[in-house]
Amino acid sequence: MSQQGPPVPFSSLPLSKTHEAAKLNAWGAYGDKDERGFLNRQTDAIVAAAAASEIKTGTRVSLNAALDFQGDRPLFGRQVFEKNVYQKPPRIVHDDTWHFNTQSSSQWDGLRHFGYQQAQRFYNDTTLEDIAGTTERAKSQPNILGVQNLEKHGIVGRGVLIDFARWREGPGKDVPGVSDFKTFERTPIKLEWLKEILKWQGTELKFGDILIIRSGYMPSYYALTDPEVTTLQNMHPPSLGGVEQSEELLKWIWENFSCVAADHPSFEMWPTPLEWSCHEVFLAGWGCPIGELFELEELSRVCEREGRWSFFVTSEAVNVPGGVASPPNALAIF
Template sequence: MENPQPNKKNKIPPFDALPLRAGDPYLSAWGLYGEDDELGALRRLDDERVLDAVRGEVRCGYRISLNWPLNAQTASKKSFFQRALFHHDVIHKAPRVVNDDIWTFNSQVSSQWDGLRHFAYQKEGRFYNGVTLEQIHGEGFEKGNTTRDGRSEILGIQAMAEQGIVGRGILLDFHSWRLAQDPPIPYDPFKTGSIPLKYLKATAEAQGTEIKFGDILLIRSGYMAAHNEMSEEELSALKDVMPPTFSGVEQSEEMLRWIWENFSAVAGDQPSFECWPTQQSYSLHEVLLAGWGMPIGELFDLEKLAAYCKKEKRWSFFVTSEVCNVPGGVASPPNILAIF
């Protein structure tokens, strides 16, 4: 029940017009919002659309956090993709009865938004709007676009922090939908495999969920439910597999068309959002992050949200997510709430 075609109010070119400029990478929309744009698809979340989301979705004030604990992977002393685990020191400021604490962690070791510095078009070596690795790592590369210590902050997560990722969210509870089929559709979140677009559309249809342009898409694949049932020994063994394997949304032009025509940001409960490793010559990360400037959320804890949506028979809500204001940051914990 999504918008079948972009319209003038949506202010985006048709999918078939991508890439917008000859010679640009596959399906890219570089230049759509200007050569120096660092927000990309988040510009779909304009004031009018956010206000409509508040008016349409906030009815009772009930709030649900979608943040997995920052230390969720520390018990097995390993993480997927070999990312630095969360470490927490509590410091007694003796002789006063006062405590401080210090956190150190990889910004993608728990719930996260991938920012636009994270993943480039691999063949071309270009991030969103053509930014190069040298521009990101060069000190003082561009006047007026540097951190206080002189390092480049181009495409940093601080741009997303300015107004947050805020708007109407929808949950597609694929995990519940597949289990309700006769027979249930098999699915292993820890093996390379794809969730076809037809299944996501069937989930939306079964839920009666209307998709509106600019929505923030959340997909419950079943990864977190499976993860919560596994022992630390089982998880530790899986974390030793390199490259790691995960199921996620399929890599296809049909999937990309659907995302382009409907959403401002996408997220899921799994470590990679998409099938990993990719089954195509490209990955969704390339097109979404580097091509469109569309944030990808991963490892969101959608279990409580799914239970509440099922209870209320309502799978849309207001989303507020304030990423950390780190100039030049690559990714960030989402600090995200669903509000009903």
């Protein structure tokens, strides 16, 4: 694979023709047994170049919401974060235990999370039975597609913030359709807007970048009343604003990035209005991790202060063999 571009052109997808419903898959692009997908794009050379170009002041910004930020009102039927701090007498010592859903706060969706729904396959033609550990393949690849693959080398490189929330309050407010975007309604952030924001910010993309989109979800979530949260909890599925679903969007992601993240819970507009979703193509087709519920408010302020919307990102998933998702433990460094 060239360090300057994807392993094959977008027009060559799908690589595997075994399952017609496995839209635009890139199975085999990094080897038949690969479990890292897009993270193969974060080569040593690309990471070293990102560190050299982006780390200038040493300013560091956390991208992690508190594990309990949703309190006792988590969305999507996920569990409440539980923390038990206890003393160990007679010593003046404490231990604690935590119990939580890995997707109830800032997270990386790992490659076990979401498969092609019609094809019933995960990345690199992996089956439910492979993941359950009941096949011959599972014997040679135990814990296949687990988040330990995100942890092994980390998720590291040049991050680029596309600050949709800031743009829509400024020069984007008069752009047709922008005012129609609603955090808690099925409304799109259009690809043409993302490209326009990059121009407004003066941000140029480099192959292998980590894409991060700020929609303004966190302030909107905190402003919800309890009845409004209850309404969302009772919607199956809830309606959420997010990135548009389109083949043009998929092509743009394929040609530029090594993973994607945002501050909203689904990255893409949800539920998808199409027969396919970005989750299917990103995770099951390409092995592209999806970051969700990242805390981006301070990052936005620092980017504006610094006058640049690119930075170095270091993220270390939790080493849980066979895990589905993980807190990101992510930092942006300027």
